Structures are given as C-alpha cells and as structure tokens.
Amino acid sequence: MNRIYMDANATTPLLPEVFEAMRPFFLEHYGNASSIHQQGQHARAAVDHARESVARLLHCRPSEVVFTSGGTESDNLALFGVLSPGDHLITTSIEHHAVLHAAESLTSRGVEVTFLPVTPAGLVEPAALLAALQPNTRLVSIMYANNETGVIQPIDALAGIAHAGGALFHTDAVQAGGKLPLDVSAHGFLKDVDLLSLSGHKIYAPKGIGVLYVRRNVRLAPMFHGGSHERQRRPGTENVAGIVGFGKAAELSAEWLKSEGPAHLTALRDRLEQGILSQIEETGVNGAGAQRVSNTTNIYFDHVEAEALLIALDLKGLSVSGGSACQSGATEPSHVLTAMGLGAARARASIRFSLSKLTTEEEVDQALALIPAAVAHLRELSPTYHKNVATLV
Known part of the structure; x- marks a missing residue:
C-alpha cells in the first residue's frame, strides 16, 4: 500500500537537503558551540550561519533570532518573558494550546487576560481588539495562521492597533512559517510585530528546534536560568544539528516562496x-x-x-x-x-x-x-x- x-x-517530513546539512554535526563536527577550541568554533560558525539564514527569512537582524526547543517554548517565552503581575494580556479564543494554557497559567500569577472572540469565518475583528485595550495592556498575542483551519489573521492591522495602544505584539506564526512571506523589517508587512514564534518541524526541519524572533529593544526575561547562551535569553547548550537543520530549511523556504x-x-x-x-x-x-x-x-x-x-x-x-x-x-x-x-x-x-x-x-x-x-x-x-x-x- x-x-x-x-x-x-x-x-x-524532513527534507533530504536538510538532513544532509545536519548529518556532519551528529558525527564529525560534534563540538560544543560555546567551546573555544577548533571543534567548538566550527560548531559556533554553523550556528551563526543558521541564525543568518533565519534572519534573511524574517528580514530581521541575526541578533533578534533566539533558538528554542520548538513552537511551544517560543510561545511560552514570548508570554512569560514579557508579562508581569498587574499586566493585561489580550489573546484569542482560537489560539494553539501553547498560548491558551500559558495565558491561563499567567492568570494565577496576577496577569489579567482577555480572550477575543472570532467571526464564523474564524477571523479576529480589529474593532474587537481596539475595544479590549486597557491602559495596562502590555501584550497582544494573536496567531498568524490557524493550525486547524488555515485561516490567516489581518496581523498588520491588529499589530498596528496594539502599538497605537502602547502594547507589544506577538504572533504565533508556526503555521505561517514556510507558507507565507514573513517580513518584520521597518517597511515590511509585519513591521509592528515585536515577537514571532516558529517551529522547525512545520517547515521541513527536525522536531525539537524552534525560533523566537525578538525585536531589538524588547526586554525579555528568560524562563530558564543557566549559561549566557542566546544573549542570555535562552540558556542551555545549543542543539547544533537542529539549528543547522532549521537554517537550511529557512533557506529552502525562502526559495520556495519566490517560486x-x-x-x-x-x-x-x-x-x-x-x-x-x-x-x-x-x-x-x-x-x-x-x-x-x-x-x-x-x-x-x-x-x-x-x-x-x-x-x-x-x-x-x-x-x-x-x-x-x-x-x-x-x-x-x-x-x-x-x-x-x-x-x-x-x-x-x-x-x-x-x-x-x-x-x-x-x-x-x-x-x-x-x-x-x-x-x-x-x-x-x-x-x-x-x-x-x-x-x-
């Protein structure tokens, strides 16, 4: 059959080109990217190259790319890294559970949460977001494309409303990655997006690797504590092979989107x-x-x-x-x-x-x-x- x-x-599925890019970092080039010897520096160069590839896909600075373990961690890091007791979070009723359950947990930590409704077509109405904004609204988190229906939200309009209200804007772009152009540059469609989540295994890279885009000057508290990896935003020895795979998949995605x-x-x-x-x-x-x-x-x-x-x-x-x-x-x-x-x-x-x-x-x-x-x-x-x-x- x-x-x-x-x-x-x-x-x-993992694309063959992605697997071939990863293969050497399982066997020959196994160094720790934080080590200063040759093996470590070879790994560091591979991580830096992958970071640049992801940055080109997003049209952002390499320093704004944070590698994580996947989309769930990226979503959680965006929410827990920004919000504090007394803050107000606005999200929607159709988010992935990585956001919904994080939001529910944040309520027990003193964060006020508003869940926006959607239309029968699955869309968030900009007017609903505008009406929900409060003086203490710190973050708005709305997914770019829904994982169940594929419906695309008007992120440019929604992010603009959030910024006008003094809030940061996060989008779970896990299902948009590799399917839609993602331009967070000053003149891009997503210019008002401050935080953006991606997952490797949704763009033909391996499972267990993700990305959180963090716009420069957005302060992000780490969820974990340890070393100074990822500019002190996500400690832990880098998953070099996974990162290399994500970088290669990002390159292939950029090419595919132009085809x-x-x-x-x-x-x-x-x-x-x-x-x-x-x-x-x-x-x-x-x-x-x-x-x-x-x-x-x-x-x-x-x-x-x-x-x-x-x-x-x-x-x-x-x-x-x-x-x-x-x-x-x-x-x-x-x-x-x-x-x-x-x-x-x-x-x-x-x-x-x-x-x-x-x-x-x-x-x-x-x-x-x-x-x-x-x-x-x-x-x-x-x-x-x-x-x-x-x-x-």
Whole structure:
C-alpha cells in the first residue's frame, strides 16, 4: 500500500537537503558551540550561519533570532518573558494550546487576560481588539495562521492597533512559517510585530528546534536560568544539528516562496477541496470565505464522526487529522471550531487535510477516490443520516 500523507500541519517530513546539512554535526563536527577550541568554533560558525539564514527569512537582524526547543517554548517565552503581575494580556479564543494554557497559567500569577472572540469565518475583528485595550495592556498575542483551519489573521492591522495602544505584539506564526512571506523589517508587512514564534518541524526541519524572533529593544526575561547562551535569553547548550537543520530549511523556504510553489500547492488544495464538496453531500469548508494558507482545508462531513472517518481513511492508506495533533484523543470538540460557532456534532464531524510541498496531483486524485466511499460507509451506519434522508424524502 502506498501511503498518502495529508497531515503536514501536525508535522512535515524532513527534507533530504536538510538532513544532509545536519548529518556532519551528529558525527564529525560534534563540538560544543560555546567551546573555544577548533571543534567548538566550527560548531559556533554553523550556528551563526543558521541564525543568518533565519534572519534573511524574517528580514530581521541575526541578533533578534533566539533558538528554542520548538513552537511551544517560543510561545511560552514570548508570554512569560514579557508579562508581569498587574499586566493585561489580550489573546484569542482560537489560539494553539501553547498560548491558551500559558495565558491561563499567567492568570494565577496576577496577569489579567482577555480572550477575543472570532467571526464564523474564524477571523479576529480589529474593532474587537481596539475595544479590549486597557491602559495596562502590555501584550497582544494573536496567531498568524490557524493550525486547524488555515485561516490567516489581518496581523498588520491588529499589530498596528496594539502599538497605537502602547502594547507589544506577538504572533504565533508556526503555521505561517514556510507558507507565507514573513517580513518584520521597518517597511515590511509585519513591521509592528515585536515577537514571532516558529517551529522547525512545520517547515521541513527536525522536531525539537524552534525560533523566537525578538525585536531589538524588547526586554525579555528568560524562563530558564543557566549559561549566557542566546544573549542570555535562552540558556542551555545549543542543539547544533537542529539549528543547522532549521537554517537550511529557512533557506529552502525562502526559495520556495519566490517560486511557483505556493500557487501549485494552492491548486492542489483547491482540487482536493472541490472534489470532496462536489462528490459528497452535506459537506462544507470551515473558514470558507476567509483567506487561508495554501495547504490547508478543514471540511465537515455531517452524520459522520471524524475519529471514525480518520481511522477508516488510515486503514485505506490516507493520513489526515481531526484537528490539532497536540489534542489527539481529546473527547471535547475542537475549541477552534466551537469558537467559530459550529455545534458540537459538526465540530466532531470535521477533518483537517493539510498538504505538504511533496504532495502530488496523483496523491490528491487517489485521496478523492478513497474519501467518498469511506464517508458513504460510515453514513450507512449513522441513524442521524437515515433520519435526515427520510425527512427529505
């Protein structure tokens, strides 16, 4: 069985070019980047080169790039590193749990938190942010692209409102990295973003490595205490191989974004989406009408339990997801979809398809040959579906 992978928002495959760049730093060049001998200096040069590559992707200074263990740490470092008791944080009801749970923890430390609602399309309205600002609002944290629906937020407008209100702005860009241009320079689209989180395994680099962009002059308290690594913002011996992999993936992402890659991936996503909607009744796209990243579609299949459908598809060789991989096995419906106004039944009937740069047209067509039969079989077992059909007749 040739397996088809359509769960790239959970993790992307490691590109061969990235692995080859990393390989020497597992075996031959194993020095500690903080050592002053030759082996250490070779490792330090590799870390510096990777930092420069990430800086070029973000259009920022290398000194503004902080390497972390992944997106979760980057999000936590942004929030805990900036906020103090008495401060006010504004975030949204659709954030990744790395932000939501951090925000909940901050309330126990004396930080006031406001969770903004979203529209049925999954968008944060700028007027809602403006109304939520307070004199003590220290930080606004709003994700760039949603991990479940792919919906893109108007970050430029939202960050501008935060700055006008005297607050810093953080965006979880984990699902935007490698899919959307990220320009935090003075003239860039994200010029008002002060902190930005990325994760290596979402841009075809390895798991266990991430980045937090910290704009110059933003004071950031470290979460850990130890050495003076990462300009005293993130202590701990550098994961040299992982950092090298992230740097290489950043270079490849920059090249891909300038190519026809994004348009090609969008066409594949649309082919899959339109094929499903045209072949299967009582389906729809969650987040339809909003701008979405090129690889993601979240589709509901009424009268079907998403968990049963993804198992059925997995047995047929198609890997998809019911939502965030970090919440796999959760009994509650997606907090993202319920925040968008979906009822529990429809939220539980929703499947996320997230393609990768390696997805082919043939794989999309194979998926379209598998999905209708799987849905039809499960609906045959659904009493709500038969009741609905009887009502229509």
